[in-house]
Amino acid sequence: MAANDAVVDSTYAPLGVQEHDGSKLVVMGQGYVGLPLAVRAVDVGFDVVGFDVDKNKISGLVAGLSHVDDVDDSAITAMLETGRYLPSESAAHLIDFDIAVITVPTPLRDGSPDVSYIVEAVDLLGAFLKPGALVVLESTTYPGTTEEIVCRGLEAASGLRAGHDFGVGYSPERIDPGNAHWDFTSTPKVVAGIDEASTRAVAAFYGRLVDTVVPAAGTKEAEFAKLLENTFRHVNIALMNELAVSAGGIGVDIWNVIDVAKTKPFGFMPFYPGPGVGGHCLPIDPSYLSWQTERLLGRKIRFIELANDVNHEMPSHVVERLQAGLNRQVKPVNGSRILVLGVAYKKNIQDTRESPAIPLVEQLLELGAEVVVHDPVVASFEFDDQVSRVELSSEELAAADAVVLVTDHDSFDYQMIAAEADYVLDTRRRFADGDYGANIESI
Template sequence: MADVTPFERLRAALADRTATVGVIGLGYVGLPLAVAVARRGLSTIGFDIDPAKEERIRAGRSYIDAVSSDELAGLVKADRLTATTAYDRLAECDVIVICVPTPLSRHRDPDLSYIESTGREIAARLRPGQLVVLESTTYPGTTREVLKPILEASGLVGGRDFFLGFSPEREDPGNASFETATIPKVVAGDGPEANELVAAFYGTVVEKVVPVSSPDVAEAVKITENVFRAVNIALVNELKLIYGAMGIDVWEVIEAAKTKPFGYMPFYPGPGLGGHCIPIDPFYLTWRSREFEISTRFIELAGEINTAMPNHVVDVLARALDERLKLALSAAKVLVIGLAYKKNVEDVRESPSFKLMSLLEARGARVSFHDPHVPEAPNTREHPEFAGRRSAPLTAESLRGFDAVLISTDHDAVDYGLLAGAKLVVDTRNAMARHGLSGANVVKA
């Protein structure tokens, strides 16, 4: 009887759910994925370099809204999910999923250092029959050209000894309609056997798998999704400026336009882009395109428009203070509403609120923030100066101490009726109008 191949062994382990899965990076993507995998009965090990995450998971205490502490504690107690900082445990895993950050450098070039260092950790422990899947968003070609050579430095050969794939994460923090298991999963493997294994693995975890022909295509899918949003947000941000100069409310225009049942999809302006994908991913494609001598003018223009929005908002605020209160911005006390990048979440990654606060303070304003979901500003790479700053209370008494309120994030938990009593409200989200509040002290930006 012929020996069973590594491919056949792993396929059988996935089919009978005896495979052990490792998830590297227990952030907003990795932890929900680890929970979804464990929920399906697969033994799951979460890996992270942060000991605090290991401790919280072992104690059954979630630090992400998308994962409830009750479910996390139940999975940990049932020995279906554990967490560790010890990479040596990768040898126990049949499937290894990489969910590490892919930021931009200060020059807006891709920073793949987390993928590369993680790949080296895996390569040092790689054994025949393992499936490695990258979920981190990146440019087309990364899985084959960057990760695969690192893994093959182990002496094992991809497609024969181990298997490699890519499946882009599609998390949307705060979206109550979808979670990891219910979002269709695009999958691809490096070769036909890897393709089958990647589809088999995710088929046990999510409701719908969408196979594509190669990791390059899967990487391009994710980039396309986020470029689509970035370009359309830039369009409405530009329309906001144009219509504003004409005395037309862009939010009213959008509400009327979206009644058309075909040929239109609503996007909304704001104070700038935030989150882990849209402000970053399009620049991965522009960087990659240079290698092929192709100019990405449309994408770069969208980036310029969106990046300029915080400056526009601060200019509107300064002008409103001067015209309505006869007060210079340099002498003003400003309360920024919302530190998170989007409503009803605690996620502050790439939040435009940090840029707004930095611009305001650079012009001499004294700035505080209020966010019901973020009690304290975390340390961030771009704005470490705000680390540890506490969310200010929002009361009628505290509001009297500010010259202006700047609505950057429209959390539902904010008392907008209370804000209506402020001396000046600059609203970047149309939140006041949506709550039926208006007045001479409310300015849209």
């Protein structure tokens, strides 16, 4: 009997669409990934426990407050009103779950993956695991995590057997905060299981939540696919950053180069330079792949290491460009007032994790600049105790020796900035084409 036949014949029953209408779903982690998942699951009829170890997040959710950009407070209130959403920090609420999805953080610690949050979540779930249940990992991680950590951890905590008594799968999240075109439902979802029955169960579950599910050959392939997607962007952005520095040095406008190159209808895809990369997907996730390759094969992935270096150097490049811009006005950075516009890692969101604004502000402060920040979207910024927050006004623009656009939020009044600022360094090529000239330049 083939391995898969053994699973299909086992007591573990695939969790089909019909069997699980209104079944109990636990979402471990109510952050940027877990909260939108909970919203959608409540929408389609699941009873959802939104479990998180962060007491503040849970008390906010209980009070109907969202801490995630793409989820409005009204969506939380609507979920609570159905009576099918329970935000909780109490492990007792995990009891009797049918499906659990793990969406906990996977940061890097000293260059190595920190999977301790996954281990903790698995330990908690394992204590409540029942035969027939399905556990799916969504956190971004190195290929092999689902088998090594989720399966083995659940087995150890429950005494049950993965693929025999319960199903396990992996489904990477592709959420793109601030993207108005592709949302949770319309973005195709890659799904995988540790065996055929698990794959069917994972596909059936996500088939209720999204328009299109795409089965991968196995959990390692699905884990790798997520890292491929992020590495692809990371490397291509690094290439554009490297070319931007080179083009600037030889007097060529890289943005114009990309604009004409992208008219090629095949074999080219535009990526753009910027002040560096932020969030989790680019600065952190590709390193998981490089780490795992080094662990198993004794060598890192060179493209990823190089992309890390290039993207990491961009804030310093922006500082050098600012220095040069001020120099032309016969001003040193030391003592100059520099207005930083936008500190989120991308536009229209409040997330500052790994934002290039952090090393940029740090370096400007070290050089003695008087840094002021305007970001109406970000509630709290790492340097709030060292830099003043200011309004975006004619007076503030006129008072600044240099303005640097780090994050191009749509709400900024670009016409006013162009009209009032003495000197603007635009790291996002956001101004109207005619604005670039004496007082506005792009990287």
